[in-house]
Amino acid sequence: MTDCAETMPERNNLLRDNLPTTPLSPRERVPEGRVRDAFEDGVAAALALAAGEETTVTWRRDRKGVVTGWCRLPSGEALLPAARAVAELNGRLAMVTPYLPERAREKGEREIAYHFDLDGATLTLTVILPLQWARVPSLTPIFRNCDWHERELMELYDVQVVGHPDPRRLFLDHTLPNAPFERLVPYSTFTNAATGKALWDKVLAGEREDA
Amino acid sequence: MTTKIIELGPHQLALEEPMYFRVRLEGDRVADLDVMPGQVHRGMEHLVMRRNLYQNITLLERLCSLCSNSHPSTFCTAVEEVAGIVIPPRAEYLRAVADEIKRIASHLFCCAVQANAIGEIPLFRRVMEIREIMQRAKEAIYGNRMDLAANVIGGVRYDLTPEAVAYLYQAMEDMKKPLDELYLQFANNPALMARMAWVGVLPREAAVECAVVGPVARACGIDYDVRKKSPYGAYDRLDFEVATQTAGDVRARNLVRLAEARQSVSLIEQCLAQLPAGPLCADTLPEIPAGEAIAKSEAPRGELMYYLRTDGSDFPVRLKWRVPSYMNWDALKVMLKGEPVANIPLIVNSIDPCIACTDR
Structure with a gap:
């Protein structure tokens, strides 16, 4: 990770380069992937460096100029280095969304989306996991506030969070079955x-x- | 020094909702804290996947009373983003009006509860009296004192007649002086200073580590407000400053809230002055396609985030939301450490906790 940190662009430069954009006129919609600027390129480069070259980010910008980035990680192992890269960019973990879309379930897969705030922009890293015996590393060593997100994830879904410091149930009574x-x-x-x-x-x- | 573990519930903490704490004391000081949520867990994330997108507007408005407009409006924004629906400009302003009315009422409720927690009953009554102006405004305009039922996908389902605009202008005028007086009182009254200043301090570094949001973060000098950082609705055309303090104590959190309440008065006046003519809602709605979207808003307690994933049907594949209180609970461990037991109710209420929102 030391190498990554040295080559990563400075967060302040990224913000300075991300000049205000003109809001789009009503009904105008920018096609995905067309919006590029230094901030977005910098985030994408940092993620590719940390999680593998095949990691790509698709950016969307809404009518008010608010940016969301969407990235599907190539493997579960890429989550920890990608999360570290986001932390290096002063990212804040905003939310964790586990889910079971029908199409993924048919393929024997499940997904977890980790949403990060990057000074107003939202970056979503999605990891694809097997349906059975799914395991993810705990992000609590990097983001303290991941604690409750992961406890909730563990009690609602059949996912094991490896290395969680306090894997008790959060909301559900202990008499309820696992993964309701x-x-x-x-x-x-x-x-x-x-x-x-x-x-x-x-x-x-x-x-x-x-x- | 003796170590003791005590359990505190809503009755001891002066909370109007159930939350329990297991507190480890060293002598009469707090050494550690375990928050035990789940007493009002209603499985709402389970329910929303079994209702269609339109039914969910009604359901989400009943998630919580104090930020009951933020949930449906942010959810509608997520649906609109997935479907590429543009809401009319008048609807953007009307959503902002509803949000700001709720913000004033919510912030004043929090300040009133804290006055009650420290035995300042006349102040509690005074704050609730001022808040009553907003409650009456909600009742007059929306027909209800808490749930406003203001939002639909594609816009809003209420309008402001010229008579209602005049009424709201007068209500805002009636709020100004009392809000200014309250700010000065919470800032300078020696009795309040003695109980609230340098109490429940959250240093800025700890606030960043705990990832707190809203007035709790802004009271530590973190200049983050979703209305500025990720503008939505009419906020890109409204003029306001993000209220911040640096002390990170109970007093600072209340001063941020009262400054924001005063700003909300100005924001509502700006909305009324700029209110464009035109429709209230998109005339036809497209089918909601498969897709995913993030929507964020600044609820009274801070950043509210919704993630929606759809598959082309009217039912969400996944609808997940994260309320501002979710992270703010953890910060209590820092705020309470070393504090005497007697300060626990005040400090807990100073984060303006929302338990119905947290448990879902």
Whole structure:
């Protein structure tokens, strides 16, 4: 990573070079990939250096000039170096979105999108993982705030986060089955809201424990 | 020094929603903290994938009461981005008006709750009285005191008649002096200074590390406001300064909120003055194609982010959102460290926590 850091463009230069752009007129839409400037080239170069030359970023700019970058990482192993490269660019982890699109599921794959803020621009790094035995490295050593994102990811989906410092459940009760987003779990069970016999059994069991 | 672990719930913390803390004390000072969320987890990310995009506007408005306009408006922006829908200029301004009315009411509620937490009951009443001007405005214009039902995909579903514009102008005029007085009081009142200044300090470096957003970040000198950094709607045509402080304490967080409330008054006046004529909503909506989009907005508590992925049907493949409170909880570990137990309720309320939003 030392080599990467030395050759990476300075963040301040990237921002300075990213001159304000004229907002697009209504109904005008820039085709994806046509918008290029120093900031976007710099981010793409840093990612390619860190995660492999085949890593490419597609940029979109909306009518107000707000930029989003979309990058599919070539492998799960590329996530950690790519995340380090984003941190070097003063990126902030904004959100983690795991999901199971039907098309990916048919291919035996799943996806996790990591969204980063780069001073107003949003960069999304998507990793493609196998459906079974999916594992990703924890990003908590690089982004402290990834802690809760990864805990939520682990409890909702069948994904193992390797190296998470505190892999407890975050929101869900420990009596619920693992990965409810990948199973048919009744909604009232999922939210612990069923008022049937199961709930009363639980209340009575709790009372017995208290006694 | 004795080490003790205590558990605190909403009753002890003066929270109106359930959140629990396991606090490790060294003597009477906080040494460590574990936040235990999930008490109001409603599985909403599960529900949104089983409702169509139009039904989700209604559902998302019920996610949280205080930022109930930010959720549907940001979600609609994500759908509009996927489908390439351009909303009419009048709708952009009307969305900003709704957002800013909610921001003033939300910020004042937070300041009132903190006054209550330190036993300043007359101040609590005064702040809530001032907030009532905004509550009445919401009721008069939108027909409801909390959920405004202002947004649809492609625009808004309410209009401001000339009479409503005049009413709002008067309401904004009525807010100015009380807001200025409140700012001075939170800045200089010795009783408030004694409880709020140098209390619950979050240094700037820790704020960056915890990735906090909104007034919590801006009170540490982080000059980040989505309305400036990633302009949306009418904000690229409105004039305002990002309110920042540098002390990073409870007082600084409140001063940022009160300065923003005052700015929101100006933003609403600018919207009313610039309000263009024209339709409220795109006349025809295209089919929503397969695609993905990010939409962000500055909710009262900070950056709100939505990610939408569609497959060409009316149902989202994935709809994920991250609320500003999500990261702000972690910063409490820094703010509370070394603080006496008596300061816990005030400091917890000073991040303006939203539990319904966090748990979803």
